[in-house]
Amino acid sequence: MRIIKPFDPWQGKWCSCPAKYTLNPYTGCAHHCLYCYTTSFIPRPFEVREKPHILKKIEKDLEEIDYSRYLSLSNSSDPYPPEEEKRKLTREILELCREKGLPVLILTKSTLVTRDIDILKTMRAAVSITITTFNSSTARFLEEGAPSPQKRAQALIKLHEAGIPTILRIDPLIPGINDEPEEWKEILSLLSSHLNQVVVSTFKPRPDSWKRMTATFPSLQKTENWYTRKRGNSLYLEDHRRIKLLEEARAVVHSFSLPFSSCREGLATWNDLPCDGSGFIID
């Protein structure tokens, strides 16, 4: 395989994703999320560039892949950076996948995904959009380059109205920033009838993301000693805080009668559906 790769980033037992492929049409991401973990392994992480000869490589990979799996688009960048509006690379990739019958799970923070509703509704596809907070000023600092959370919410509604399965990711849950159940309820009050699933995940800082977060939100310094568990290259909240946070999130999600899942939390038994939202595109 040249560019479509099996998804197995950490080979960790805490990842409960079904067997799938991953593809990043672009390297680097324009959203500038303070909490982004890709900055620890991607050079110039906030500079978007296209991968050379990508379409030719994808066409060849599509001759070789296992069609019982699906494609996750994308996991280390966003498939809809501003460049995509003119370049239409992700759109071309969707057309190729539709032609070959490869199911696609889109993960994005961009509203540009709604441009491709015409393709998405004619193939096996689901769209997962991340909204970490409805607080506009927090979001402006946290995800400086991304569309506002309210615009993302409107995109989810539009996709769902077009018949495309929609997944909301409230990710990451960051103590001291967006850990209040009232805030999740506000998001779900607007969106619950336009969602098929909610996925949550707690903040798992790495040294560089922690530095950015605390430079912008100095009050987080007081939570530093809550991140005591090292798993892979990330720190996890100490278990009693992490489990409590996830239990609260699960209760809120269930109170809106929506399926709940968590991502990389080692709680696969809590998941009502496959953890990433792929239950709507695979048998």
Ligand code: SF4
């Ligand atoms: S959208 Fe994802 S890849 Fe892009 S900056 Fe934010 S966390 Fe990183």
